[in-house]
Amino acid sequence: xxxxxxxxxxxxxxxxxxxxxxxxxxxxxxxxxxxxxxxxxxxxxxxxxxxxxxxxxxxxxxxxxxxxxxxxxxxxxxxxxxxxxxxxxxxxxxxxxxxxxxxxxxxxxxxxxxxxxxxxxxxxxxxxxxxxxxxxxxxxxxxxxxxxxxxxxxxxxxxxxxxxxxxxxxxxxxxxxxxxxxxxxxxxxxxxxxxxxxxxxxxxxxxxxxxxxxxxxxxxxxxxxxxxxxxxxxxxxxxxxxxxxxxxxxxxxxxxxxxxxxxxxxxxxxxxxxxxxxxxxxxxxxxxxxxxxxxxxxxxxxxxxxxxxxxxxxxxxxxxxxxxxxxxxxxxxxxxxxxxxxxxxxxxxxxxxxxxxxxxxxxxxxxxxxxxxxxxxxxxxxxxxxxxxxxxxxxxxxxxxxxxxxxxxxxxxxxxxxxxxxxx
RNA sequence: GGAGGAGUUCCCGAGUGGCCAAAGGGGGCAGACUGUAAAUCUGUUGUCGACGACUUCGGUGGUUCGAAUCCACCCUCCUCCA
Numbered sequence: 001x002x003x004x005x006x007x008x009x010x011x012x013x014x015x016x017x018x019x020x021x022x023x024x025x026x027x028x029x030x031x032x033x034x035x036x037x038x039x040x041x042x043x044x045x046x047x048x049x050x051x052x053x054x055x056x057x058x059x060x061x062x063x064x065x066x067x068x069x070x071x072x073x074x075x076x077x078x079x080x081x082x083x084x085x086x087x088x089x090x091x092x093x094x095x096x097x098x099x100x101x102x103x104x105x106x107x108x109x110x111x112x113x114x115x116x117x118x119x120x121x122x123x124x125x126x127x128x129x130x131x132x133x134x135x136x137x138x139x140x141x142x143x144x145x146x147x148x149x150x151x152x153x154x155x156x157x158x159x160x161x162x163x164x165x166x167x168x169x170x171x172x173x174x175x176x177x178x179x180x181x182x183x184x185x186x187x188x189x190x191x192x193x194x195x196x197x198x199x200x201x202x203x204x205x206x207x208x209x210x211x212x213x214x215x216x217x218x219x220x221x222x223x224x225x226x227x228x229x230x231x232x233x234x235x236x237x238x239x240x241x242x243x244x245x246x247x248x249x250x251x252x253x254x255x256x257x258x259x260x261x262x263x264x265x266x267x268x269x270x271x272x273x274x275x276x277x278x279x280x281x282x283x284x285x286x287x288x289x290x291x292x293x294x295x296x297x298x299x300x301x302x303x304x305x306x307x308x309x310x311x312x313x314x315x316x317x318x319x320x321x322x323x324x325x326x327x328x329x330x331x332x333x334x335x336x337x338x339x340x341x342x343x344x345x346x347x348x349x350x351x352x353x354x355x356x357x358x359x360x361x362x363x364x365x366x367x368x369x370x371x372x373x374x375x376x377x378x379x380x381x382x383x384x385x386x387x388x389x390x391x392x393x394x395x396x397x398x399x400x401x402x403x404x405x406x407x408x409x410x411x412x413x414x415x416x417x418x419x420x421x422x423x424x
Numbered sequence: 425g426g427a428g429g430a431g432u433u434c435c436c437g438a439g440u441g442g443c444c445a446a447a448g449g450g451g452g453c454a455g456a457c458u459g460u461a462a463a464u465c466u467g468u469u470g471u472c473g474a475c476g477a478c479u480u481c482g483g484u485g486g487u488u489c490g491a492a493u494c495c496a497c498c499c500u501c502c503u504c505c506a
Contacts, residue, residue: 077459079459079460081459081460082460086460086462086463087463103459105459105460108460108461135459137459138459140459141459141460142459142460142461144459145459145460145461146461149461161461162461163461188459191459193459240459266459268459269459270458270459271458271459272458272459279458297459298459299458299459300458300459301458301459302458303458306458318459319458319459320458320459321457321458321459321460321462322457322458323458324460325457325458325460325462325464326457326458328462328463328464329456329457329462329463329464329465331456331457340454340455342453342454343453343454344452344453344454377463379463381463382463
């Protein structure tokens, strides 16, 4: 197991070796509920949850304790919406590509196979055979992405299922109950991810409603956690900041959200159409109002240079479908930019995707072979491409953590922020 | 040897006198994608000194103001009969 700059991720190697030693018959929770990772004592717990190890400028290096293990931050969460990373990547593969924490989706898993079924089968960890931390998104993004299929009210959102058209209702309570059934380590509050641009008055009213929803989420979250049948009694909850591209709304909403005690706080509703600089400006505005002692999660972001720029702005958690989706479409990331492996230029190239990459794909396969697999429509093409891209994103974060540990993050940022935005 | 059918741009295949550089599909080439309704979507695919010009629909010649489309001959392929 080789992780670029993995000296600070020794625990990963440990987890991976444990994973390899597992046999099919041992398909059980690796960390039983009876052996919590941290103390359940409430006071003690709130202190140890997020440890800020160091800072460089606004960039933060930390460790976040989840029920299924620690997460070294800043971190990129690998997205497996329906309990699987698209592109035929299993939880076992995630270990090999350096994934620390996986993200799945409330709305999608509720629709299929159903959260109650997953609870019946022992929770999402057991279901997908992933023993590391899981964050579940609340369905708030689907309020945005399925805009043609839903109706919002104070109570919640009525969706027309994108699968069969049947009407389903999801409000704060429903979302929290589903996430409790899934048993994720981190549950996200149910919010409305507002499109950009949207009228000021609409965004304001939406933010006020999202605040009311957060109160309801908190209440239901506590209730679910205390149930004797709770899948994960240590599940945490993150609140979400909204406010479109209006700094004053963003700041006001962040201040109000921070008043509601959560285990972490997220910035949502960005990278949904606005200019990149606008996104950075919003983060600059909001960051100052985010509790220092809690992890910050920038939802749905982003490109490699976005990640570097946002770590520089004090963000700890990220997630994005981009590396996986782009991989499936042939766009691969390298330490000198990106390339489209389907392009003719790679037709007879015997070299790896990226000579600087230690991933299993770069160690074994040529660009020419990858291009051939894409041209032939082989599913191995997607699998290898996704493995590479996710490895790259995880390695990028690992490199940033290393740079932070060594006090040379700004140096790293100067070298790579622009470089990674360009073509290989 | 006789009878019938067919040859269209990289491939398959529409088109049977002007609105045809020629539908559609495939393939090729390129682009997009940011809490995943995405193995999706978009553009492009004769040449050039490019809002125009030139060359193209098996070949040659002809009819016509005008031909991928009509006529003659030739070439190639397919089917059936000897």
